[in-house]
Amino acid sequence: MLFAPRLVSSFRVPANAPRVPDTPRTVDTPAVQRWPHRRLVVIRRDDELLAYDLDRLRAGDDGPAARFPAPWPRGVGGADAVSPTLDLAVFSGQHALYAIDATGALRWKVLHACWNSCLSFHDSYEEYAGSKEHRYSDSGSCWVSADGSTVWAHVCTPLPDDVESEFDEEWLVLDAVDGRVLGRASTDTGAAGSHHVPHPDPGQMGLRVGEGQDGAPLRWGRWDGTRLTVARIGDDDRCLVDVSPCGTRFLTIAHWGMQPAIHRLPDGAVTHEVAAHRLAPHLQAWADTEEEPFWGYQCGFVDDRTVVASTIERHGHPRHWLIDTARGEVFGQVEYPMPVTEDPMALGDGTWLTCGEDPFQMMLWSLPAGEDSVSSHETA
Structure with missing residues (x-):
């Protein structure tokens, strides 16, 4: 099944405007830091750390919410x-x-x-x-x-x-x-x-x-x-990736096999593993490739019931998938109206971020319009 996400907003995170004119800087690509009540887009430059409020960026305010001088260059710590x-x-x-x-x-x-x-x-x-x-x-x-x-x-x-x-x-x-x-x-x-x-x-x-x-x-x-x-x-042997908004589950990726797994808290037991072969019924082009896609390392909770994850094919484009946290089943593939990068950044409130070819151009997506969740879409 294909799911067409809703584009909530698109915005650019400033990256090339040095404080002193004509001063070259190197920068990391944007990273997201989030808590239940705030979401920040953070950029590390050689001599400072910039924090942008995600909601202000969406509203067109591209000024940093805070900036902090760095005590050592980027890449040292x-x-x-x-x-x-x-x-x-x-x-x-x-x-x-x-x-x-x-x-x-x-x-x-x-x-x-x-x-x-x-x-x-x-x-x-x-x-x-x-x-x-x-x-x-x-x-x-x-x-x-x-x-x-x-x-x-x-x-x-x-x-x-x-x-x-x-x-x-x-x-x-x-x-x-x-x-x-x-x-x-x-x-x-x-x-x-x-x-x-x-x-x-x-x-x-x-x-x-x-x-x-x-x-x-x-x-x-x-x-x-x-x-x-x-x-x-x-x-x-499992890389911790994300925690669900309600705090009752967390998500990992296998160190070698890279298949996602959903764990329960507080004991950390695995409730579901999502092997790549589960994608076969959803892959329209499965017969056109001899290699099985493998899961990427970046994934996360869109909300308590849905995970967004990516697969990578050696000679193909990245695909994003929606996964049911209650059953560990793959709902289907996300069909974007434009190219996106392989790494989705889930925000836990029903939305997630992607980048285009320009990593500083970010797009905020939500689950299909008119549905409370993908699970209700699946069973409708």
Whole structure:
């Protein structure tokens, strides 16, 4: 079955307007950071982090809602995060976490062991800038909770005041106001990089850790205001991608096979796996190709009942699919009126974003017009 989505709006995220005329900059493509009450489009430039409010972009206001000077160049650290209240950005670096406020001032910083196993506890990036030992380092990540009160951070330890000096990777919960470490626990990982996947409850967080060919550990954290507990989910073979808006399910992609799986919370058990062969009845051109398409890594919850995911064919164009979260069945293929990229960005409110050939031109889509959900369309 083919589903024609409704184009809600199309807008461009500014990318090539430097603060100083004639100053060249390199930029990352737009990323989406979302919480139940706010959605931001974030762009990392070499010397700053820009946050755009999605609703303001849709209304034609392309000015950044907040901008934060970066303490080190783009590509040096891990995944950065902006507070949903737009009063803080936290930068995850090789040697420290830096929290920058809306005025551009340093609110706090937390030093930690370098991700390349250096124990010098550098006070600034300039101390090791250009050194070969720090050039190709692993990295961590961070996130600000939905209520803006805490920062979750995956870092390399020890910290400067630790008695033990053995290297480890830990998950920290910090006070967003002053950077105090409120809770910490080992992740028992060997990260090349990581990414936080937020839960609607500020006291819960998912962590996706990439270990290259060695695996993709999934950790689930719970902060009760006193203690941080970390649960290990699965056999380090599934990449955590998204959490449902109601918080009762999460979505993963297999490390090697890349088929999506829907898990239940709180125990993380798999309720449905969606193998690529389930697409066969929906592929009009299945007989025209000898290769089976495979799932892409980017997918997410359009709403509590629907997931949007992509498949990639070696010599074909990307296809997007709608999946029933209750049964794990493929509803059908999304038929866009224009070319889109392979990676849909689900927003959890019944909409999702795509890009065209220009990654800074974004399109917001919703489920077929006139239907409460795809599931009702399917059974009508």
